[in-house]
Amino acid sequence: MRAALIQLTSSDDPEANSPVTRDHVRAAAEAGAELILTPEVTNCVSASRTRQAQVLRHEDDDPTLAALREDAAALGRWLLIGSLALKTHDADGRFANRSFLIGPDGEISARYDKIHMFDVQVSESETYRESAGFRPGTRAVLADTPLAKIGLTVCYDLRFPHLYRALGKGGAQIITVPAAFSPVTGAAHWESLLRARAIETGAFVLAPAQTGEHAASWGKPRKTHGHSLAVAPWGEVIADAGTEPGVTLVDLDLAQVEAARRKVPSLTHDRPFDGP
DSSP states (O other): OEEEEEEBOOOSOHHHHHHHHHHHHHHHHHTTOSEEEOOTTSSOOOSOHHHHHHHOOBGGGOHHHHHHHHHHHHHTOEEEEEEEEEBOOOTTOOBEEEEEEEOTTSOEEEEEEOOSOOEEEEETTEEEEHHHHBOOOOOOEEEEOSSOEEEEOOGGGGGOHHHHHHHHHTTOSEEEOOBOOOHHHIIIIIHHHHHHHHHHHTSEEEEOBBEEEEOOSSSOOEEEEOOOEEEOTTSOEEEEOTTSOEEEEEEOOTHHHHHHHHHSOGGGOOOOOOOO
């Protein structure tokens, strides 16, 4: 099967971002991709809670979601919307960072709310408190599709291998990691962590990413690492999108999943232990 990783430089204006994303989705479909993937916060990259409150919508009336569902149906393709920043009805007003798997009929096949929040200080000038604006999800999600069994994760989840092990043990053949990775942590850890998750699970790992400097009409502009990656079950990088926006195609042979797990069946070798 052929997959397409879409790399974006989304701004904090969902209305402006949507046509760019849709153009890439159409180009990916024309190139023969059966599974098309967009990055984290496809609709809006913003560090400003004020701006997010102005432009974000609830799932039921989010125009980006509606438009991409229409495109998936019109093109007859599976579409992983890496994530959308969405309003919720939570009493504290926090948003959801929600990934959607859309079927070729335009229907939502699976939803996944990012579980692990990016609350870090990577340098004196770069601090993130995702949990201040977004509430974490509580449930791992595995979608059984005609293409493959697909496990859904988002960005900072990548640092929590137990989530990936659970998806692998559940039978995931492809695990998605849409991201908006920091340039600092991206340069140091992005490829290593993605390769490790693929090796540990014996699954393909597909990681479409945001890249570059993101225009901001309110607050400080964000920068992201780029380098959307596809990693095979044995751990080799089979596609790297570099740092420019666009579409990267990759052909997947799902027989490699069974082969890798047969060679090293570590998903079946768990042992109880005490301590520390």
